[in-house]
Each structure stands twice: as C-alpha cells, then as structure tokens.
Amino acid sequence: MIIGIPAEIKKDEYRVALLPVGAKLLIEDGHEVLIECGAGLGSGFSDSDYTAEGARCLDGPEEIYAGADMIVKVKEPQPSEIALMRPGQIIFCYFHFAGSRELTRRCLEKKITAVAYETLTDARGRLPLLTPMSEVAGKMSIQEGAKGLEKPMMGRGILLGGVAGVKPADVLVIGGGVVGTNAARTAAGLGANVVIMDINLDRLRYLDEIMPKNVTTLYCDPHAIERYAV
Amino acid sequence: MIIGIPAEIKKDEYRVALLPVGAKLLIEDGHEVLIECGAGLGSGFSDSDYTAEGARCLDGPEEIYAGADMIVKVKEPQPSEIALMRPGQIIFCYFHFAGSRELTRRCLEKKITAVAYETLTDARGRLPLLTPMSEVAGKMSIQEGAKGLEKPMMGRGILLGGVAGVKPADVLVIGGGVVGTNAARTAAGLGANVVIMDINLDRLRYLDEIMPKNVTTLYCDPHAIERYAV
Amino acid sequence: MIIGIPAEIKKDEYRVALLPVGAKLLIEDGHEVLIECGAGLGSGFSDSDYTAEGARCLDGPEEIYAGADMIVKVKEPQPSEIALMRPGQIIFCYFHFAGSRELTRRCLEKKITAVAYETLTDARGRLPLLTPMSEVAGKMSIQEGAKGLEKPMMGRGILLGGVAGVKPADVLVIGGGVVGTNAARTAAGLGANVVIMDINLDRLRYLDEIMPKNVTTLYCDPHAIERYAV
C-alpha cells in the first residue's frame, strides 16, 4: 500500500503522524511511504531522517494526496486538504466528527474511508489512540494551572507545593480516568494536597493503592462537589 | 558496686529498671546485682532469667535497699520505698521533683544522692532517657485517640484512615519534637491527613524531607492555631 | 416510588441507610422519600438536612412502613419491624438470612420482597455492598488488636510499631482479600512487620507490587500456618 504523510497545517500543531521508525517498519513490511518535505520538522525530524529509512519526500501535499492509498495525519482535515482527497482513499486521523457537521458532510461527499483515531477501541473497549493524548492532557492541565496561579499571570499567587511551614495548595480533580489520574499524580508530585473524585468506587480503590499519600480519593456526589469544589 | 533492683509498686507500672542482659553486663564489669523476686514478671522476665546471668534474687524490697549502694528503679519512690532508703545511697529513677514538693522534701531529708533520669543530658543537650518515653507517648497518643473516636467509646465514629472514597480524618499535631513527630508518623501511617505545627522552621524543613506525603508542616502562630485547631 | 427510611433500632447501630444527598438524588429522579425523625442523628445528620432536600420526616416507624413501596435500612429487621411490613413491600438491607432460620421464616410469611445487600454481585461477581464493610473491618481489626495488646487491657504490653532500637510486633494476616489487605496495610502503617498469607499466588503477586515493604507475602499451607501462626 502507498501511505502518504502530509505536513500538518492546522495552527499550533507541531506533530507529525509517522516517526522515521514507523516509516522503516512500514517499508520493511512492503509498503511505500510518501512524506511531505518538512513534515517532521516540528517534531525534530529532518527529511533525511525519513529518506534514510526509504521514504520519499515530496514538495507540497498535492502529490501526497494524489499518490497515496492511505493518508495518515494528525488533525482533522482542513478545507484545503479535503479538496485534495480522492474517492475511496483511506484517511486516518483525529476527525472528531461530532464536533463539526460541516466536516462530516464534506467527508461524506468526498466518499473517502474515514478512520477516526478517537473511535478505535481495543479488545477491552478502551480507546488506545486517545489514551496518550489524555495522559499528556492530564499532566499539562496542572502545568498550565500552576502557571495560571502565578501573580504576574493575574493568578492568586499560589505555589502548588508550598514551602516548609506553609500549607500547599488544595487541588480537586473530578474524574479518575486517564486525564484525572495523570493530573492528580502531577499535582501530588509538585506537593499539593490532592482530592480525586469519581463515581466508580473500584477505580477509587485502585487509586488508593497506587497513588502517593497526598492524594485522597472521594466518592463524587452533588454534596461532595458543593463542599470541595466551590 | 552493689546494685539493687526493687520491684515497681506504683499502680499500672509493669516495667523493670534492668533487663537480664543489663545484669549480665554489670556483673561482667565486676558489679553485684540484687533483684527483688518477681520484679521482671510484668515485663516478661522470670527470676531465673536474672539468676542465670549471676544476679541474686531477694524476697521483698527490704534486703535490696539494705544491701545496695545504688538503687535503680523506674517510677519515683513511693512513701514505703523512701522509708527504706539510706543516707548516701544513690537512687536512680524518674523523680519528676518539680511535680511534688513533698517528694523533694523527703528525699532531701533522707540525704540520698538522687539521679533523675528525666534531667540527664547528652553532649548535645538532649535528654536521652526521656526520648524513648516520648517516642512511646507519641505513638500511643494516636492509638488512644483512634480508640476515643470510636462510637462505642462515646466518640464521633470517625476512622482515622477512612476508606476508599471517604475522606480520612484530619489530625493536627502541635509541636514537632519527639512526641509530635512520632504521633504524626503514626497518624499518617493509619492514613489520616496530618498537619504538624512548630515554631522552628528548620525542624519543619527536616520533617518535610523525611515524613510521608500525607503530613503537611505548618508554621505555628496564633492565627494558624485558630484556623486549624478549633 | 415512595421510599421509606426508618431509624435503626438494633443495639450499637448508629448508621442510617440514606444520606441527605441520596434523598436529593432520589427526589430529583421523581421518587418520594419518607424518613423517620432522628434517623440520621447517629451519623451526624439532622432532620432538616433531609427536609432541605425534599424528604418528609415522620414520627416513628409506623407511618414509614405504612406509606413506603420500598424500605431501605441497614441491619436485618427486628421483630417489631417485621410486624410492620406489608406483603409485596420491598425491604432492602443486610439480611444475613443464613444466620437465622427464624428471620427467614418470618420474612417468607410476610410475603415481602427481600433484597439482601450482602448478596448483590456486580458484573465481575464481586460483592460491592460488602466491600466497604470489609474495608472498615480490616482497618478496625488492627485498631482493636493494638488496643487489646495494651497492658491495662490485660494484653502483653506490646506496641505494634515498636520504637527505634526495639523490634516492632509481628502481625500475621491470614487471607489477602479485602479485609486482610486493609488489615495488613493498617498494621504496616503502624510500623509492624506484617506477613499476609493467601492460597492465591496471583493475589500475592499483586500485593507484593503495591504493599509497603514491611509486608511480606506467604503462600498459605498447613506448614506455613503452623510455623507462623502458633
């Protein structure tokens, strides 16, 4: 199969859908990989990192879309990208169709085979392509929150971990899934007193067993929310 | 020197001032050890544990006080014990003279040489014979407090460590010395959220470095007391 | 549905079957909640905590049993309660029928629909309404055991955690289920050296991974019991 990797064009998107090692593995399996010149730069990979593995670098997205059986990219297609798609072509990316009727309509019109990362499930019903995004999101949420609490950022001037003799911040995390667990662990690592709420007691029991001791689990009901979150 | 170990007679005192191994070491160093029959029973040592090390067991305290150059015991002397003391005899025990003018007066009258455990200091000014008592006191304080919180003990029905999904108890420890540190560690070990207050920031910094993460250090001032202790 | 919450009348039972937030959620879902005056006092909730959420407070159990489609309570029904039940009424509580043929016979005669908490299973065959009781039981077992070891309680005068230089107590926990795991963690938190035995090696492996390091896992067979438990 010919697999095409266009450069991402959405604002503030620096990722690339395929690492050089991914190109290597696909090519070893008999596939052909076309990558747009400069597609890996935002993630620290040069064109030669890809060509060294056997991929071909092409200027601009037109030849990629024209030549590939399957397009692998990161973000949902932008209008200029949809225009390049061909009927029957497989497009593999985060689509988030539920968020845009317009995007959905256009993709249907193009008669592509759209495979949305965010909907793929594994044997146990989990979402393996969403999990790493959620891990990053959980960790970043605390990093951004810590920043937002700084006085020069118009915050309340609170340092999450406090210092000796000064109470650390209280952090409430609602939801003990992948995002919440990563947020709780990051906030606890910074020294905050963390409460993590969920309605799944089994999950809370597991979190009790593996979380650092400055994380407290709490069953989530309206009264608990009112008491700790307001 | 002839060293005498009378049995303790104060109510609820089960300790003995000398272990069999202590008798062994003293005798190896050329001393003689007289011990009252049954003195070690409350601590789990039989008379033969002492005689096996070379100590002599005597019935009743009279012969002990009559024969010994130094009496080693645990609690402050009771009236019947003071009556047996001889001028110049060394009495080594917890006296706590500050708590009883009567005891002090009688000991002075007896012209004994009183060595009070609780006042002995080491090279750094610490109180090595008080420290183990303080360690026990700190640990027991939480054990007694946990018991007192039980509903059948007329307590508020709070389990210090909570369970998954239920907030653990908040425990405030005022003072980060030996007692407070042991209390804080015990309460944290049971799963409570612990705050330990002190006016010595250096001590709080050290506690921050070695305490489990569910212990928070707090500088102690009147506002902090009002906020957390009431 | 009309849901009734009688006050518990069994000795030493201070719980209430429904929190105010539970009343709120049921009423939001269209149900009606009748609660006996004072039913929540033992758990720290006043009548007004319930009426603020829309529940009606009634004096005595008679009107509760007369008006409710479903009775939710904690302990197995006492004779005076059975007398109030009506045919077809749903009674939801810990019945423990296996422990009392008399209770079983009377409930059958009353033609109630009895739902026993302790028999409800989740999708994985576990007992979600027993687990929190087991967590509490496991933690309390060590608290009670620690108390029972105190000298004034006629115990052997052992402090579970010891102090520096003195060996902590050895605690043997037989069974690594919910009760045993909570007991082991509590004893370890107090500083004891803990051995936990089970015949399920997979469970022991998991406990090895998450337990503090002063907990040792041991496969349980008659020789192990003889060696460590006697």
Place this chain on the structure above:
Amino acid sequence: MIIGIPAEIKKDEYRVALLPVGAKLLIEDGHEVLIECGAGLGSGFSDSDYTAEGARCLDGPEEIYAGADMIVKVKEPQPSEIALMRPGQIIFCYFHFAGSRELTRRCLEKKITAVAYETLTDARGRLPLLTPMSEVAGKMSIQEGAKGLEKPMMGRGILLGGVAGVKPADVLVIGGGVVGTNAARTAAGLGANVVIMDINLDRLRYLDEIMPKNVTTLYCDPHAIERYAV
C-alpha cells in the same frame, strides 16, 4: 517601639512585610504598628484584617515614615522611599547593597540603621531569612522551565515527566543547596530524571538518603559539567 509597614511600590512586588498575626504579636508585646492602607491587598489581607489586631492604617507612606521608629518592608527602598527616611530610623528589608553602589551611598547619607534580611545569620551561620526565598526560587525555577519548554513558548516541546513509554526529560541541577534541592525535588515530582551536582560529598550523601529515586547525585568537577551540562 513604633513599627511602620509601608506598602511595597516596586514593580511586580505583591508581598507585605508583616502578616496580621505578626501585628497581633507585636502589639501584644507592647509595640505600636502603623500600616499603610492597602499594603496587604496583594497578599490577600484587607486593612480591617490589620486593624482588627490593633494596628492603625494610614493613607500614604509619609505618615508611616514620619511616625515609626522602625520600618519593616520587603524590597530595597526606592528613591521616593529613601527621601522619607529619617536619621537614626531602623530600616529592615532586603537591601542587597552589593548590587547597587548608589543605594548604599544614599542610605549612608541618610544615616539610617539598615538591617538587611539577606545578611542575618543564625547560630549555625545559616541565612534564615534567605532560605524561604530560596525554597520558592528552587520550586519556581522548574515551573518556569517547564513552561519555557512548551512549544507555544518557543520551547522544544518537551514535557518534563514524559508519558508511559516515552522517556522523561533529563534535568541537571548544579548545586545541592536550598535552591538546588527544591528544584531537584520539584523536577523529580513531575517525573523527570534528575541529576544534582555538588562539590560537597556529605551533602550529596544526605540527598541520596532523602531524595526520591529518580534523583541521582553527582560530584561536580569540570569533566562532569562538560559531560552532563552541554
């Protein structure tokens, strides 16, 4: 003594030199406290928080400087503040004279008694008024560094803690004093692999004993710097 607390006027300085509880303690000891209206706002304290403790609020700094025997403030005096100082008045703040010959000259001309926080030493030669600043600096350094590594901040797009399956960042901390220790602990709490260098092996041994396991200590010499820091 009459103690005056002017509002801080240096840019981005939100602190106040005295908490309301400090005013309370000084007044209980027989002192008088004058505070500039609004001085506590940046730290979350209203004027009434101070007057409730017995302090007097005055508009503008002029009356503070005119009436107080001792001025307690945070930052080094600004020109408009120096103009208000009176000969013999005690000024207690962070002066950092070494950083400004001009400031030093003017303070000398004013014949004030300058007490610089940053030079006060305790009995062991440490700097108790600098330590908390260093603790904050160490923790903030990692928070700022984490922010600076974000892609939208023109950073390299590295998340300090990584996620499962992705190597965390390597963080090198040069110097194992108060700043470095707090930086190392914060970076380790976020999940980074941390190396902390110092030329004091005793300090490194202590850090080895109390730091989390993702902190490695390294003796600092030119070769080590070249190898890990470049």
Place this chain on the structure above:
Amino acid sequence: MIIGIPAEIKKDEYRVALLPVGAKLLIEDGHEVLIECGAGLGSGFSDSDYTAEGARCLDGPEEIYAGADMIVKVKEPQPSEIALMRPGQIIFCYFHFAGSRELTRRCLEKKITAVAYETLTDARGRLPLLTPMSEVAGKMSIQEGAKGLEKPMMGRGILLGGVAGVKPADVLVIGGGVVGTNAARTAAGLGANVVIMDINLDRLRYLDEIMPKNVTTLYCDPHAIERYAV
C-alpha cells in the same frame, strides 16, 4: 492414586517436586506418596520430614516408577528415567519437548501420559507453573549481571548502584513480562537507573504506576533498541 517422587538426577538440580506439606495434603486426600530416599536433601528436607507426613521412602528410583500411578518430578526425564517409565503412567514435570525431538520421540514410544508444567494455562491463559521460575530468573539475572561486572570476574568494574556522587549503572531490560519486571525491580532496588522496554503500552502504563521511580518505561521499536541497547 499412588504418587511417586524420584530424586532429581540432572546436574545442578537441587529441587524436589513435592514438599513435605504437599505429601501431607495428598495423603489427607486419600492418596499414597512414595518418595526416593534423599530426594529432598538438596532443598533442605530429610526423609523423616516426609515419613512424618505419611509418605514412604524407597531406595532408588526403580520401586518408585514401578509402583506409582503418577510420577511428579522437576526436570525433563533423563534416559535412565525414561527406561523405567511404564505405558499409561502419568509423568508430570517440565518437559520442554520443543527443545528435544529425541526426548519427544522416546516419550511417545513409552506411551506415557506426559503433562508438561510449562504448558499448563489458567483461566486467563497465563502459565502459572512458569511464573515462579520467571520470577526467580528475573531476579537472578541481575544478581548474575552484577557479579559479571566485577573486575575480578573480568567485568568492567561497575557497581550497579554507584555511591553518592557517582552515577549508578544504566540497566536496560527488554520485555516487561514476569522476567523483565522482576529484573527491573531488582536492578532498581540495587540503585541502578533502569529502562524497561515493551511493545505493550498498557503494560508500560501499569509498570509506571507500581515501579520505583528509578525505572523508566520505554516503548520498544527498532530505533529505541539502537539508541539504548547498543
């Protein structure tokens, strides 16, 4: 059933297939146990340990094989043992047939019922009789590796844990199954910086949750291998 336990005869094999407590349990269940004299010596059990539980000790393997319905042993049968087997006899041991066509052929000729420990699976498809061997193997691998790094063993003179101020060794573990997890934990316990690689991200996430902090998880692909393993 009559169960026979021959002594192991393969070189460097010191184990015995049945502990005395196993004999006790089998006999309580109505079986008969024959054990070769001295079979338990290498594991620290005397013949009388077995006979005390009701087993019969026989000299040499001939009577064991002649009398037992099922032979339980550790290592794959050696030629002299195969010669003693009888058609229909159950032989329960580690066979590893895949490693020896000759062994397989002979066992087939003997018409025994061979049950290979290493192929038994539990309800979840795992290999319960291999797991403990893998645990030992993982732990021993680090112990042997540490030894092999010693200078007198012709190693590079590296101490896995380093000392304060000296970087610990880097240990790469490929595969996060039972062997790899035990190896990683042992190396981390010795103080090494450990990287554990696997292609199962779920497993790496779990290891991230339970492993000590000096273990880093890394997704395994050819580039990662090249970078860390060479």
Place this chain on the structure above:
Amino acid sequence: MIIGIPAEIKKDEYRVALLPVGAKLLIEDGHEVLIECGAGLGSGFSDSDYTAEGARCLDGPEEIYAGADMIVKVKEPQPSEIALMRPGQIIFCYFHFAGSRELTRRCLEKKITAVAYETLTDARGRLPLLTPMSEVAGKMSIQEGAKGLEKPMMGRGILLGGVAGVKPADVLVIGGGVVGTNAARTAAGLGANVVIMDINLDRLRYLDEIMPKNVTTLYCDPHAIERYAV
C-alpha cells in the same frame, strides 16, 4: 609542586590515584603532573586522557619517584616501590601502618613524609577518604553474600528477595555506620528483611527515619546478638 602518579602494582588493584580531571585541576593551579604510562588503564583512562590535560606520561615508576615532590597512589607501597622513595618525599596513599610493623619500619628508615588517607579527618572528626571505600564495601558485602548463598557456590540456595509467596531472607547487619548502612540499604533493595543493630540509639533513630520499611533497627547488646545472629 611536581606530583607523581605511579601505576598500582599490588595484585587485583585496578584503581588509579588521580583522574584526568584531577590532573587538569592541579595543572591549572600551577602544579606539574607526571603519570606512569598505562596507570589509568584499569580504570578506563588512556594515557592520552591525561596528556590532553597537560600531564606527562613516563615509562616505568623510576622517573616518577625520581622527579616528583609528592607521590599520590592508592595502595600501601610495595617493597619495590619503597626502594624508589627519596628522603623528604611526600607519599600520599592508604598506608594502614597498624597492619604491618615491617612497612612502618621501612618507611621510617626512608625518612619520607607519609600521609595516610585512612587517618585524615574533617572538621567533625570523620574520615572523608575512608567513607567512599566504606560505601563500596557495604554494597559489595551484600552482592558477595548473595552470590555466596547460591547453590552452585556451595551456598544454601537462598535468594535474598524471595518471590511472591516465599519469605525473603533475613539479613542481620551489625553496626549502623557507613558500611552497615550501605549494606542494609542494598539488602533491603533486593527485598530481604533486614535488621540493623547499633549501640547508638540516635543513629538508629535517624536510620528509622530514612531507611526503607523492610529495615528494622535494633539496639545491640549480647542478648540481641545471641537471639538474631546465631
């Protein structure tokens, strides 16, 4: 000063007394460094590592001893080395004079200025040049002990850390100084149950605060030794 570094000639000694970075620092301070060719090979440093820093490599020890004001080496001088020493020359190494009257006599005859690493004390009376050796010794003691317990090494076939369901080994460490502390931490890291004994209760208290939980501290007296060490 001219500083000479001869190659070590004692059996099984692979160390070198000066790293290349040490040569760099000495030369930057105005000294001259002479090193015997190949002296660094056993520690992984080539001659060019030294010459790159400005040191001069000389063949054989004769020119080193003839030209240097101070000889820095590792092990006590061997007879062939003593023969090369010159009166007044400073010799800096581990001498351990107490262990050899012959060595002491010869060094006196040579009228050298002998500085023994093992006797240098810091301001607090500690032995800074012995401590790292003790750290290594403590860690190696467990590594060697683990090896010695292996069955093929004629040991008892005990794995220090056990596996899930099998009790780990009991390790007794007598003395809580540098060697003992490192041994205890290593054994605990491997999973053993460790007891560490000392007669200094302050030291045991500190160890209790920083050691992993599978290390128990025990006051050392003859009875304790008899009970745990035999």
